[in-house]
Amino acid sequence: MVRLAGYRLVTQLGEGGMGRAHLARSASGRLVVVKTVHPHLAAEPGFRERLRRESAAARAVEGPFTAAVLDADPDARRPWLAVEYCAGPSLSEAVAALGPLGPGDLAALGAALAEALAAIHGAGLVHRDLKPANVVVTGDGPKVIDFGIAKVMDPAAGEETLTATDELIGSPGFMAPEQMSQDIEPGPAADVFALGALLALASTGRNPHGSGTAPQVLYRTLHEEPDLLGVPDAEWDAFLMRCLAKSPDDRPTVPETLAWCATRAAAPPWWERLAFTSVLRGHEDEIAERVAAAEEEEEGEAAEETVVEDSPPPVPTRGDDLGRLSRRRLLTWTGAALATAATATTAAFLLDENDTDGKGSAAASPRPWKKGTSVWTREVGALEYGGSLTRHGEALYVQVDGTVTCLAPVTNTLRWRFEDASALVPRGDTVYVLRHGDAFTPSFSTRIAALDAATGEIRWETEPILHNPYRRAASRRTDSETDGETDGEMDGEHASFIVSERTVCLVTYASYDTIQARRAAQGRRWRAYGYDITRGDALWFRAGTPAEVIAMHSAGGRFALALNSTSMTGDSPPTGPLMVLSERKGTVESRVSGGAARPEAHRGAAGTRYYATQKAVQCVDLASGHVRWSKPPGQAGVTAAAAHGLVHAATSEGVGALDAVTGSKRWWRDDVRGLAGAEEPPLRDGGLLYVAGPDPDRATGTSGDWPVWGVHALHAATGELAWAVPADGLSGEVIAAAGGGLLHLSTGRTLQTFRGPGAA
Template sequence: MERVAGYRIVALLGEGGMGRVHLARTASGRLAAVKTVHEHLATDPLFRERFRRETLAARAVAGPFTAAVLDAGPDAVRPWLATEFCAGPTLTEAAGALGPLGAGPLAGLGAALAEALASIHRAGLVHRDLKPSNVVLTRGGPKVLDFGIARRAADETLTGTGEVIGSPGFIAPELLTADDEPSPAADVFALAALLARMATGRPPFGSGPAHQVLYRTVRGEADLDGSPTREWRAFLASCLTGDPAGRPTVADVLDWCAERSPADTWWERDPVAGLVRDHENGVAALVADAADGSRDDADAPADTDEADEADDAHESGAPEGGAGVGPAPVDAVPAPSPSRTDGARPPTDAVPYRARPVAAPRDAVPYDGEPGRGPARRRLLAFGGAALLTGGGLLGGAALLRRTEKNDPTGGRGASPAPRTRWARGRLLWTRTVGDLGPAGRVLRHGSALLITDAAAVTALDAATGAVRWRHPARGVTAVRPLGNQVHLLLSGLLFAPELLTLDARRGHLRWSALPDRPANAQTSPAPDGQSAFFTVDGGTTVLVSYASDASLWAKRSLGDRPWRAYGFDSRTGRTLWFHEGTRAAVTGIDAAGGRLAVGLRLPARNGAPGEEPLFVLRTTGATPRPEPEIPGGAPYPHAHPGASGIRYYARDSRVVAIDLAARRTLWRRTLEGGSPTVTPTATDGVVHAATADGVTALDARSGRVRWSRTDVWRLTSDDGGGIGDGPPLVADGAVYATGPEPGHEAKSGEGAFWGVHALDALRERRLWSVPVEGDGPSLAAAGGGLLHVCAGGTVQTFTGPEPA
């Protein structure tokens, strides 16, 4: 049996951008989560120093509601860290079973988490990423995980200057605007956001693309409707104020919640107690399986320094002793499919993982047991460590054991048998670990390629196999648009001017790049360009529009009265074709068509009145662009201008609106129940697909009449909308893809309702196939060529329909 120092490895639980997480046992038999660092990071002296400092600081954290750091080896050949293993559901998982918490249970949770933060702060740390998925409910109560991205308040060398770490919806606004360094007040903000999520059943700053959530956070637009009492609403609002100095301290939060906490602890009762038992049983089964498979570990290496050579062979997936294979490779895990006939070959680095079958059973009725095994044995569908290593920091996000359970005829606690609803099961073709894509993450289909954008690069994968075609380093990517044989990238941010990159779509090499460069003879403002930008492509012209954001007071102060500017570039060579300078205004959207550029503007507010939102139109034919009459109030519809044609569909408030673009005329409006809808901008075979919190609806493109509607599934969005949330439903190849519970199981919308994805006939509603998805829910998705790609939990999973009978 493999060892890391004095810990016997039981099983590999998961992997992230910084290393692997193992379930392990001490010499005395105590379970622990052992994290080992990837080799390429272990050779980085700066990383080792940061690892050493953070482990030293994390070991000083002690409290009943924090996961204890047991030991660490920062100077080992492969650095490692051992923490207390916490078996139980995360708050994210428990929220689906609990529903919104009442005033008493909410106060009990708040007091426990405030005590945990107090323990962290006493060690001189700021957590910086408190959120529901970093809190585990155990037998002993909530446990706060993930001190790894925590930062010493007095140590400026642990992270880079201006580095922002946290999760959208929970990160404090002062960290987004760089107005302040991380402080305990930032953790108070995150705690209040977490409590608001548990109290109302929804994130206080909404869902959708990360940039929209962050924008609402900076603007202070917290949604606290549904708080248990007025008192709770006022308290949460005080903790979510944009001024760190105006928030209560952690001690204040602890006192306030403790006064209102009930005598009993709700996490010791069902349904949470049952979920905890489920997780504990899953861990026990995992340990038992490991014990059954272990024959003799007497010759196992004693520690990571001596085991480096053996570990390398083990991690490579090379067969040991001529029989079997090693652990699953994290790069690509193809599903067994001996009858595959599509001619696609798996990537050369793909090794079958026999211990983790991913092929769907051929019969159309899912079976939730394991024939031939004892009735008390449980099948683990997905599992992760108590604190996974990710690129976000030393410990990263929490992912716990999740499983299904066959009903136990011996009297043990088991789930009720699933209804035998007949449905076709899709097939998993391949998976590839990509890590946490973060707010900049994008997943796009372009021809036979799948484009993955993360914080460091754009990678093109073969869509059918997952093999890497090319990888182009690019940081700060805020928009990606593949078109023909080119892939256009926009790089922009608060620290540098926008830049356009154009890559060859087949090989990934750079064709040209362009920075905003005003002509020398242009009579323009001397102010530099703003750091925010949009871009679009119209035929042979690529258009870049830069502007100064008004998303925060800090942005206004730092960027000043900079005008918006538009640049036209030759799409083949990058040569500047034309330039135009506007006035001071924020840009809300652009479109280029028919020789015209339309720019949606939000003018500065005057005398407290809301700013006007005109649509500026610029004729771009010829060497010198010429302004045309503005369209008052046209900014919300930037595609409706004199150069446009066709019909486009918009979501406005609670309605879907059809607009004749050339005539700028509303054709019809349709109000949908369930809150603010999203809608596909164009029609598919005469149908437009919209989604609300209640489900997915198909509307007739000509009349707006409802063709069909389903309330048992929820939207799976394309990258055009930035991921799950505010984007339009994902429609491709005659199918609309949606998330939801297992067929035959009723569930309400929300985080706890996620089981997998469903392919529905885009025109006739019927279910084509369904398939479970591993992870906490998809965050990005793309489809094309009969394949569906879902990025969930840092892994891209590619599915297709069932094999023909």
């Protein structure tokens, strides 16, 4: 093992321009981050004095949203400092997992970070490198970390900092113009600029100064207006424009920023809600496993202790069972609020990349297991014929035979029922539904209604679409503006819709998926209609080409429509184009040839998504459309987003997990199947993966035919059985949803609800 001044270095976390960061244990066993400075920096004249001055200032920073500097030794042969370890994902990872933040959640983030900046500035520092990677989101909220290039605001101290005065200090995209021009000394306003860029990224998924090479981003920062398309509303647009002003004098102060955000912040903050606590739990599991593995390896090697200069005699802190500690015991000293007390054990089904059969299985002999319980059962009708089951917050929506029923998930209490609705999208306190003909419009019609989520009452409803409702307006436009629209043309017989932060997009189309359908369509074109989300006011209309819309996506202030005009089979992906429309204007921003196969990858999108082809699972960068990795198995149902650093897949051969970064197989089980069958994404909720499996007391751990007994709830990180419960009807058509510790299953005409042992 390696010790540095009483800290036992466990594993290296990363390396940057200033030095290396190690996860370490203090003498008491607390996890901390120890940062060592590169030797060439330590050898520079005056470096140690500057480090002494600035680390002393950093230790004076106190606040709930900053990582505390615990200790430092600028005079050691290799200078170091110890910082509070914050258990949680970076802000980049959190936003990638949760999606862009809405106005209330964005304000909560802004208020927390502004409070952190107030604490930093109050200690006489300017951070100068506020960016998503330097914000860790814990159960207690975001924590600003890494004061490696902070600057003391003390004119008497001179102009020296930990970096040379002639080099750019900061990160492209988040550096204020004055940090690049060096005409004036960057002050607190530079941190406000970075905060504005960070909030823009968190609300749109894009850097407001674009992507590309560092010179390109820096040029746009200096000379172009920020791209704020997709921020929550006009109020946020104006506020972020002030934060991103070129002149520091035009930006709000930190107290002004804090006050502005605090009055608009949602309560409770999003880092206390279930959606984030599941992300946090996955991150904690990963760190716990990493620490346990490193310390088990340390025990196995029984290596001689390496003591770095100035270290006191080592203090024993580890018992014989340290390598088998639970996540809570491993991380309890970090100060993070843990979301669960579940144990993260060594993964029993971890696979080596060199496994020849590509499979790992459960233990051959039965193990003790915990049994779940049935909460309630209800007859709902046959959902497999166009119905749906949706869990959103504290509501369960059942849509079947043109009726939406809202149930209390725990008690099965009927809250409300709404007739004539063929699709629904819950969002916040509103449920948006798609409606068709009724007694007043007996012929084909389509319209959107916004329902109060608490009562089911209609808040607003669009005008029914029979013919083109924009006929007169269209006649005043040129053919190029309407894509050749003509008066009186009927809409197609199919419809679907999608909801963004500000706009509802409804599309109508005819079917083109078979030769017979194409003949019946007679060249009918897809049409798109944009409505304001608050009142249902019509915003725009767009008539397209002869094709059907097979998928829709919303990101970055844009709608992406995947089109198909040729027959498709299950053996080949769609080859049609992807049309990207402006969310508020409906204008065509781009056309991606062949993009229908990946409708989520388009301009305005951000992050990664996972897809399955016939031969492999692929990780795709959504902004560029590039495939980052492609790995077996093929013909799989795969979760679109990563959780716990894993992507989960289901095939006819079993269920397992791939590493989200590399695609390597982490665990695999051939004794269970996905609830919805092969080639459908497995159902994941929080830290659990729900699958169908045999009686655990009779499981053989081998592949082959076995009777479906019930539901197995697996730990998503390891594949180990958390609990199981017998359930009927799993051999047939299954539609499932989960949330709040409950699993809802529709089989046949029956809706069943289960929960794990000990759940409230």
